[in-house]
Amino acid sequence: QVQLVESGGGLVQAGASLSVSCAASGRASSSYVMGWFRQPPGKEREFVATISRSGDSTDYADSVKGRFTISRENLKNTVYLQMNSLKPEDTAVYYCAARFSSLLSTRVNEYPYWGQGTQVTVSS
Numbered sequence: 001q002v003q004l005v006e007s008g009g010g011l012v013q014a015g016a017s018l019s020v021s022c023a024a025s026g027r028a029s030s031s032y033v034m035g036w037f038r039q040p041p042g043k044e045r046e047f048v049a050t051i052s053r054s055g056d057s058t059d060y061a062d063s064v065k066g067r068f069t070i071s072r073e074n075l076k077n078t079v080y081l082q083m084n085s086l087k088p089e090d091t092a093v094y095y096c097a098a099r100f101s102s103l104l105s106t107r108v109n110e111y112p113y114w115g116q117g118t119q120v121t122v123s124s
Contacts, residue, residue, distance in 0.1 A: 001026045001027065001113075002024050002025070002026045002027045002032065002098050002113045003024070003025045003026050003113075004022055004023070004024055004096050004097070004098060004113060004114060004115035005022065005023050005025075005115055005116070006020060006021065006022050006094065006095065006096055006115045006116065006117060006118040007020065007021050007022075007023070007118060008020040008021050008118060009094060009118030009119045009120045010119075010120065010121070011121045011122075011123065012086055012120075012121070012122055012123070013122070013123050013124075014086060014087055014088055014122055014123065014124050015085060015086065016086055016122075017082070017083060017084045017085075017086065018083050018086060018120060019080060019081065019082045019083065020036075020080070020081045020083070020094055020118055020120065021078055021079070021080050021081075022034070022036075022078065022079045022080075022081075022096030022115055023076075023077060023078050024077045024078070024079070024098065025077065028074070028077075029072065029074045029077040029078075029079075030053050030054070030074045031053065031100060032053060032098040032099055032100045032101070032113075033050060033051070033052060033053060033098070033099050033100075033101055033102070033103065033104055033105065034050065034051050034070075034072060034079045034096060034097070034098055035047065035048075035049065035050040035051075035096065035097045035098075035099070035105065035106075035111055036048040036049045036050070036070060036079075036081045036094060036095070036096055036097075037094070037095045037096075037097060037108060037111075038090075038092035038093065038094045038095065038120075039092050039093050039095070039117075040089070040091060040092040041091070041092070045095070045108050046061065046108075047061050047106040047107070047108070048060070048061055048064055048068065048081070048094070049061070049064065049068055049069075049070035049081060050070065050104045050105060050106060051070045051071070051072055051079065051104075052102075052104060053074075053102065054074075055071065055072045055074070057104060058070050058104075059104050059106065061106070063089075064083075064090075067083065067084050067085045067086075068081060068082065068083050068084070069081070069082040069084075070082075079096055081094065081096075083120070086120075086122045087122060088122050088123065088124045089122075090120065090122050091120060091121050091122050092119075092120060093117040093118065093119050093120075094117060094118050094119075094120050095114055095115055095116075095117045096114075096115045097111035097113060097114050097115070098111060098112075098113040099111045099112060099113070
């Protein structure tokens with residue numbers, strides 16, 4: 001079991017930067033692949049980024065590639081999502097998720113553990 005708690009969301013203007021964090025507890029963070037997902041208003045949850053257990057492999061959705069960076073500090077059991085050049089269409093509730101596997105995944109249903117989410121709003 002692992003518990004996940006996101007923090008760092010907020011309201012920013014288009015073009016600004018924002019970082020969100022996810023603190024994990026209950027099991028060593030190096031045991032699981034981590035992912036960030038988001039759910040825009042009225043839409044389904046979608047993949048944003050994922051990172052391997054060691055942090056040496058990542059994958060991103062095309063819509064955020066080059067603007068967002070996922071990273072992790074296993075000693076702190078924390079995963080980060082640095083978001084630059086934010087756009088209004090990035091507005092969503094951002095969720096972190098975990099899966100006990102050595103393989104990255106972009107699929108919502110392959111992550112059994114989820115945080116409660118943090119709101120990110122980008123104004124135009």
